Structures are given as structure tokens and as C-alpha cells.
Amino acid sequence: MRKISRRDFLKLSAAGTAVLAIESQLNPLAEAMELMTGGRSVNRTSHLPRSFLPSTCTQCPAGCGIMGYVEESRLVKIGGNPKHINNQGTLCARGQAGINALYDPDRILKPLKRAGGRGKNRWTTIDWRQAYDEVAKTMQQIRSNPAQFVYLTEDLRQDMLGRRFTNAFGSPNAIGAAAIFDANKKVATELTWGAAGDMPDVARTKYALIFGANPMESHPQFVGFVRRLVDGIQQNQAKVVTFDVRLTNTSALAKEAYYVNPGTYSMLALSMANIIMSEGLQDSGFINQWTNVSERDLAAHLAQFTAEKAEKETGVAANVIRRIATEFARTKPATTVSDGMASSHLNGTQNERAIMLLNVITGNVDIRGGLCLPRQYDLADASPVPPAPVASSLSQPAELPLAGQQSIERSLQMIQDRKYPVGVLMSHGYNPVYSNPDGDAFAEALKDDSLIPYHVAVTPYMTETAALADIILPETTYLEGWDIEARPSPEQVPYVALRQPVVPPLQDSKSFFDIATELSTRVAGGMESYFNFKSVEDYIDARIAGISGLMSAGGLNYLKQYGIWYDPKSKPDYGAYATGGFQTPSGKIEVSSPRLEQQGYSALPNYDPVPAFNNLSKDELVLTIYDTAIQSDAKTANCMWLDEILHDNPVLINPQTAASLGIKDGDKVTVVRTARTGDGVRSPGGTGVDAKARSVQTTAFITEGIHPRVVAMANGVGHTGFGRIAQGKKVDKSSVERVLRDPNTELVWWGEKDGTGVNPKKIVPVMPEPAGGGQAWGDVVVTVGKSSD
């Protein structure tokens, strides 16, 4: 074998790079290979090429490009779209298992009308005409009071059509669930640099400090992000340091991984900032030109956060904090990665701002390899755009003026507490009974028709929430519908992608576009004029009309062929703020936030300890609910290939803790929320902070890989609805509609053997963080004991 010299190797690499239009650190050889071979598939027996259509995955918020491979109008495989800028032909487990969701044996394929009391699970099949008539009729009944129409959806940013429908009806109450997770982060970033969110440029960085995020298992840009992070580590020799409460897949590839006391990120970050400033390692030029604070004031504020104090609070040794802080400041470029969990505490907004500060004072803002502004096309709604109705107390909480967005857990609580009258509730692809804190309480509300007189569920599946509907409109899955997607780009180059049906809607299911159009025509009263499109393609066309580059490349036809468009000449426009400034009132990075100050919070990033964690007794532990690479929240539990891998969620306990509690591996245990949970929560409703369910039962999994004061359970399992697969039951083929049949459903084995876990979110009370309004998922205090039975 000819030995390849390093020079040859580099030459080969250089040749590979030319294939890419976009500058990238990606391994060029592999890249060339993927581009040559990816995006095709052959039949296993005949070796004949399969036909395909590009589309977009929505199994999680990352929005990877997929290829749907079809044989005889059946989807046979989901592969990656090699042209997609995020995932470049690769896919995660969930993306590939989407086919299980399409052919879920318990998918609803015909409209259903409740035949017994709500939640009694008795249904009659009706035809679409009757379904439309009934829904339209009840909507018309509240026509004079349209704000009584409440529309709940998973993520409003991805459900433009839902907002359009609600606005067209005249209701302000299109409420998205995404806020439940990242509201605090969105608020913190918005206040600080005028853009919601961030995008660490991990492919090009030299140093990544990860706070309470776990990108190797879950991240809003999962595939697109991790492949770049790993490239950063391998190609760029980036050093990765993580701070988490448990051992994660991310720590497997990190140079250093530290356990940290829960809820103490801001202390950690601020003490690092203090060290950087006091050692003079800051980027004074950047601070002076681009922030609204003076170095002196900032240094003076930070002085209180000494490494010693931080050691006491965070559990991370002072010398480690010092070393990491100086390494971070001295390595250029560097970035932080912080995600949902950093902001999912009652001090979430401050946590996020403190972490951002590290990038700000070291001048790592929106530079190559630094913490970048999110880059994405801002897609306008298609004209004519329905006017936005005046906000309601449900849609724009007065007590959360900073949020500028919603707080769904709070909205649901207002409904439960009769603080806001509902006429018609429409839940669309959203399962709050399972996903929200205190889901049992919302389930109660849904059962009460004096609270919610009419509940329309638009969903392909009988979820825990849909089971409490009056009428179910069987929507198509993401693989059978249209939409336009523009999400933050981990490549730092904005793009527009298409979701198009890879197979036609199964049986009688209909896309939300068709449902919204048909309903608005029947409800009428002016509403229909906003749904006057010749076809869904017409509507999509209208939405991309403003993107001239795409239009000249061929518009919708281009997207239908390639699935994605981005400006082929565009390179990441780092530092674009230099011309127009930041989108904050001052045009600068508001390290000191007057808007926060106005609301009575510290203007400068600060450390407010989580009240519930103050002086925990010996047996009080903090519950962390974490995402895994296998399941996405409530969305993927009906995918058997995923459930086979992850179907239960024992509670992770450190051996020391377990020993002091007398718990052994495999013991049945009860996790009980203590009264301390919710300390310091300003409850907007009236119910206070007491979730209906107080405890869950599971088994103990003793592992060294968790902080002794923390116990953790995986998210995404423990369904009590959502069909038989999600509940680990075998499905007899003959009980299934022909189009949905798959002999594998008879082989489901885990339900009998291991069970399907429990949903720990139901013991979490509603706890909106006061500034951002996001749920403080991380602030649950529990005790764990052996179950008596």
C-alpha cells in the first residue's frame, strides 16, 4: 500500500474543499464522498434507484433536510439531503425513524367525534363535511367575541399558518409552546444584543465552554450543530469544557467535564468574567466601542464574584474556575454554548446574560469561531396579511412585559383558574397534557366543559390531549404536508427550505392548510379572504416572494427540486453589526439593561440564587429532566425504532446518595416533589405552585455519573396515550388499517419487559421565571425513597 505523506493528504484536502461552495472546516474528503454518494438510495433486491423527493424533518426543531424515498407510493426510507446546509446528507436516529410516525398503526385517518363523556375514549367516525360544519358552527357562535378562540400550537415560529388562521378569525390568542423552554434565553439575548437567540460558531472555534447544554444528545440544531462541534474539536483542535449536573454524551468528547451545583451558572460565569477583567485579559476595544458599560463599572460590579465564593456556590474548585477563565480569554476565537437548561431556572434570564457576558468581554461576539448572532431569513406571511388583533391578557401577559412573547404554561393556568374565558380551544400538533408542567391539572381543565366548552384537536394521533377533545380533525404528518422553513443556520449562512409531501396524505387525513382554508370559508365573515389561495403552492409562493435570490434561482420550483436554497456566493457575514449597530435601543450590546432595571431586576448580569435550593436538607435532591438523542419531547414516542432503544426512564442516583437512602440499583422508588419547590415563584394564576401530581414511581439506576445532590430522569417516555406503540403494546396487524400495516408492530417487546417509563413533568408545578416567563424546569426539589408496595 502506498503511504500517503502529510503533504499529499493536505493536497487532497484542498481539492476536496473546492467542492464546497461555502467555506467550512468540514472534513473535505468525507464531504466529497457524501456529495457523490449521498441523496440516493437503491432497492435492496433489484438494486434499482428509488425515486425521491427532498423535504424537511420536523422531528425536532433543527429542521434537517431529508429525502423521502418512495416505492409504489409507499415511503420506504428517509435519508438525508446532501444539499442541505445544516445536516449535509446525514440524519439523526429520530429523523430516520420518521417513517414510523407516518405509518403509526394507531394514526387517526378519519375525523372523529366524541361519543361519550370527554376522555371516555368513545368515538364515532364522521365525514369531513360534518366535521367542518360542526367546528365552523361553534366558531361562528363566538364570532362576536373572537378572543374566546384560543389556538395552542407547538411552536408559533414554525406555524405561521396557525397564527394567520387565528388572526384572521380576529383572536390574538395563538399561543405557542416553544416559549415553555427557551423564553428566558430569547428574552435575555433580545435584551442584550437585540436578537432572539444565538449561534455559537463551533466549527471554527478554538474553545467552547458548554454550560448546561448537551449538544451531543440534544440541541435545537442537533445534527447541524454537533457535526460542526465535532469538526471544531477534530479539525480545529478546539478545546471543549462542559459544566453539567450529570455525565452526558457531550462530556465523552470534552477535554474537561465538571459537575456543577444546579442553578448556579450565573455565579460560575460571573466569577470567570471577574477573573478575566481583573487579570486584564478583556478586549477593552470591544467593550468600549460596542457595549453600554465602562470597563471600570463592569469590573467593579464583577469584583464581588470571587472564585472562592463561586467555589462555594457552584462546587467547582476555585483554581479550576481561574484556569478555565484565563484559558477562555487567551484562546481566540472562543465561544460559550448554553442552551435550554441554563435558562430553565428561576434565575434563567440572568444566567443567560452572565454567560453571554463572557463572550462580550473577550470580544468573541459575532466573529468567526465566536458566539454569533442567529442568521436566518425572516419570512413574511403571505399577503394579504390579516391584521394582528389587540393583545389579550392571555396572549400578552401584563406581568411579563419583557417577554414580548408568550408563556404557555401561564396561559393554561389562567384558563384553568377561570381568569380567561374560552369559547373554542383548538390544539394543533401539541400535547400539553404530556409536555407541560402540571399536565394533570390541564387535563382536568380539558375535561370540564364549563371551562372549555369546545375542544378541537387537529392532530394525526390520539395524544393525551387529543383524547380530551370533542372533535378530532386528522391532520397529515409532516411528511405529507407543505411548509416553508427558515431556521437559524449553524453554518452562519441563512437559508430557505421547503417541506413538501413525500407521499400524498394517507386516506382521509388532510393538511393543516386544507383544514384552515376549508374552515375559514365556512366560518366566513371576512376570514375567508385570507385563505383565498388557488393552492397551497400558491400560498408558499407568496411567502417566499420577498427573497429575490431564491426567486431568480427558480423560486418554488427550485425548492421542490433541491429542498433548500441559500445564496451560493454568501459567506458568513461576521461582524455585520459594525455598519448598523445592534438591534437594541442603544445600538450597543446592553450589558447593563435599562429595560431589566425598569422592571426591578439588576441591570447588570447578576447572581440570584434559586430560592428553593437554599439550605436543602440532607434528603432533598434536585430533579433534572433531560433530553436524550433518541426521543424528542412528546413527539417521537410513537416511533418504534426509537422506543426500542429508549423506552423507560429510571431515576439516576449517585451511589453515595443511594447508600444514604438505602436504595439499591433496580429498586422501585418513588420520587416525591417537596413543598419547597416553587419557592420564590410569582404565580400569575391563583393555583400557586402546587402541581396536581406529587410523585412518580420508577426504578433506581445507580450511577457514578451524576451529582450527589441531583437525581435525573429522561424526557420523552411515559405516555398514557399517543397510541399503542408509545405505550409499548404489541399491535396485532389485523387491527390496523391496511395502509398502516407493518409486521414489526407485532414484535414490540419492551412494554412487557421493561415498561415504558413515567412522565416526570407532571409533578413539576407551573413556575414561570419572573423576567423571561419561561418555565423553570430545573427548580424541582424532590425526595426519593423506596416504594412501599
Next chain:
Amino acid sequence: MAKKRYAMLIDMRRCIGCHACTVACKAENAVPLEVNATWLKIIEKGKYPDTRRYFLPRMCNNCTDAICARNCPTQATYKRDDGIVVVDQHRCIGCKYCIASCPYDVRFINPLKNIVQKCYFCVHRVESGLVPACVESCPTRAMIFGDKNDSKSEIAQMLATNATEVLKQEMETDPQVFYIDADETVMSNVEKKINYRAESSLIKLRL
């Protein structure tokens, strides 16, 4: 040009333990529930706070000296010229002797078809000029597949420039799945104090 010799290289410096490869294989090869042609082994080592997690994607090694093929009484399992070990599904009688013989536990009885199967490096894709499904899906490009006798191939270059290991060298099967930087514990079950929690019920009697 030298005879083709297909091989797989898994770079554990890149693997994030995401299971995309596992599911890719199920999707590509219609591998039923209950069984796996490729899967991930994950272990944790160390004492708090010095803990670490290690991964190991596992699949048939398409061994040069394949015991399974040697022991198959019907030549249903055989080695192709390009080194890929395949099972002729029409010839296999399901005696399962190959499963018992393979030192790597990578073969299985397909419960829907009642024949023995395993990873065969996605022969149907490779012959059509594609890379195997698991390789294509791997989000971090931890897997590299190719003809190691072709010095221009990526795998040949990686093999030439990196230290690699194979599973159970002592079995002298000459495995063709190579690993870079795999942890030694996850590669074997040498540790006496292994907690077989995940495998406590791994014996599945098919009586």
C-alpha cells in the same frame, strides 16, 4: 489494481453515541424489532467526579477469516471476493451454528423471515456506488467505509495514518471493522466488576 477489500473504520474521537447508525441500519435493511445488525454499546467508568462515558458501535466485522463462513454447513454464509461476508438468504437453513460460532455476537435470526442475517456492509448500496446506510447517516462522520486496497481511498489513508484496533484480536478472525481511539474496556468485557444491568436479561430463550 489490487483486489478490492472493503472495510469500515470508526473514529471514536468523532462518535457522539447518537444511535443514528443503529436506526439507519434498521431502516435500510428492514431489520425487525428484537434484533440488531448494528448497535451501540455505552459504558460509564470511574468514580464521581472523575467519570467518563465511552461508546462503541458494533457490527459484523466481515472478517477475513470468518468463522461463521467456515462453520456454515451449507455455504449460505460465504465471503465475496471483495471481502464482504454475506448470507445467501435462500440457502440458509437456519441451523444458527454461525451465530454460536461468531465471537462478536453480531448475527441474528430474523424473527419475521426465520433466517440468519447480519451486517453485510450494505452490499446492495456499495455495488451501486453508495456508501452503507449507517455511514451515510452518521451525523459526525465518525464512520468511514471503502476499499482499503485502494490507496487513494479515504479509508486507506486513514488506516495508514492512524493507530487502529479491532475487536478480539485473539480470535484471529482478522476483523475488517477498525476503530480509532476506542476505549479498551468498552471493547472487551475484561473488567471483573462489570455491572450487566443492561444485559441482565440478555438471554432470550426462544423455546
Next chain:
Amino acid sequence: MENSDVNVIYSVQHQLPLVMYIGQYFFFTGLSAGSFVISVIATLLGRKEFKPIGKITAILAPILLIIAPINLIADLEQPLRFWHLFVYYNWTSPITYGSFLLTAYPIMGIIYAVMVYTDRQKAAKILGILGIPLAISVHGYTGFILALAKARALWNTAAMPTIFLVSAMVSGIGLVVIIAAARWKWFDKKATPEDRRKDKRLILQLAQFMAYIIMLDLFLIVSDILVLLTAHSDAYQAGMLILTGNFAPLFLGVEIFLGSIVPMVLVLGPTRYSLRAIVIASILVNIGVYAMRFVMVIGGQSIPLS
């Protein structure tokens, strides 16, 4: 990280490919081979008093060997394709020689039995001598099946074919003793008292022979285990599995204690002249050998390989 704990947090469950059908198959071939050898010895010695035993065993051997492969075929996932074994044979596979041996041996056995029953002494002797290596191969190859499955530490030993042969002799003699005793008790009433005494002595002798073979068997097993415990780690785990693990009760309790020690004591101890004790010993011996097949086949596969 010295003395680190290892937590396997994810792996998949593996199928147990060979189930008890295979153990049963091994058991029946063993019985068959054992009976055949006894029969041939009886024929060769040519003594009149051996004749009945020679006859019983001559008929037993092929019958048992027709039962045996039924187990084998039942174990196939594709039983209707069993003919592939002959058409697509593979000479590096022990199953291939097994298929041919399994065909040749019962045919030979039937012809031999015909010779024995029609009292064609010379032909029977020649066939018997030719048949012994065949019988040994038929059973010895089953040991090779296990030994050549390199993956399994419990099986992968050169002693395996010998262990299998020896235990086959043990169980074969046990079966013959049981049948001969039953014949003596119920069907041999017409014989002269002298013949009956001779017959009984013969049975006692057979039983003693069995006890000596048990000793040989025990020796082989003990040496095998000693090697397992001192070899590589998989082998150590295999050794511990049968000594202290899940299979210890079957191995130590049934195979060794009930199946070897107790019968030896019954046959060589104070009860050595009691036909009843000897029959009990023979039954126990067969239970022990059956347990041994189970421990070997199932236990051998129950150590995770990955």
C-alpha cells in the same frame, strides 16, 4: 482510574441461538453411540450370556439415532430446507460431516442389527468393528460442533469431543443397564436360575464399568475447569458461571453430585449388589448427562460476547 467500576448503560439483548433441541440431540446421539459400542463389545466377545444385551443395544442404537436428528431438524429455522445440507455441503463445517455421518451411521446400524438378530456372527463382527469409529465420530463430532465454535469459552476446548464421548458412554451404559435390568426382572423369567444369575452378574459388571467411566469423565471435567479458571477472562467468566453463577445448581448439584458422585457411590459402595440401587444409579447418570448437555449448550451461550 484504578479499580474502576464499569457500568454498562446500554447494549442490546442477544438471541440464544441454540436451544435445548440441540442439547437433546446431543443427548440422544450420545445414548446411541454408547449403546452401539456396548453392543459391539458384546458381539465381539461372542459369549452367549452377552447375547441378549448385544441384541437390545443393537436395536436401541439406530432407534435413538433416528430420534436424535428429529431434534436437529426441529431446531432449524427452515426445516424444509434440511436437504441443503447434502446439496450445498461445506467440508470445513463439522455440521457437514455430521450430516453424512448421521446418514451413514443409522443405515449401518440397521444392517448391523439385522445381522445380530439373524445371528450372522461373522458379518455382525465385521460390521461392528467398522461401525465403532462411525459411532465414535457421530458422537465425537457433536463435541467438535461445540469445540469449533471458537466464540464460546466454555466450548472452545480440545477436550470437548472426548468429554462428549466419555459422557456418551456413561449415559449409554446407564440406559443399557436400565433396559437389561427391566428385561431381567420382567421378561427373562423363562431362563434358568443359572442364566439369571449370570445375567445379573453381567448387569453388575456393566454398572461397575460405568462407574469407572464416570471417574474418567470427572477427571476430564475437573481438568477442563481448572484450565478455564486460569485461561483468559472470558474463560474465567465461563468457569465462574458454572461454579458460582446461574448454572451452578445444575452443574454442581445435578451433573456432578446427583449425576456422578451419587451413582458412583451406589454402584461401588455397600449397595453394589442391589439391582435396585444400580438402576437408580443409572437413571441418575442419565439425568446428570442430560443436565450436562443443558449446561454446555445453554450455559455456553449465556456469557455476553460484547
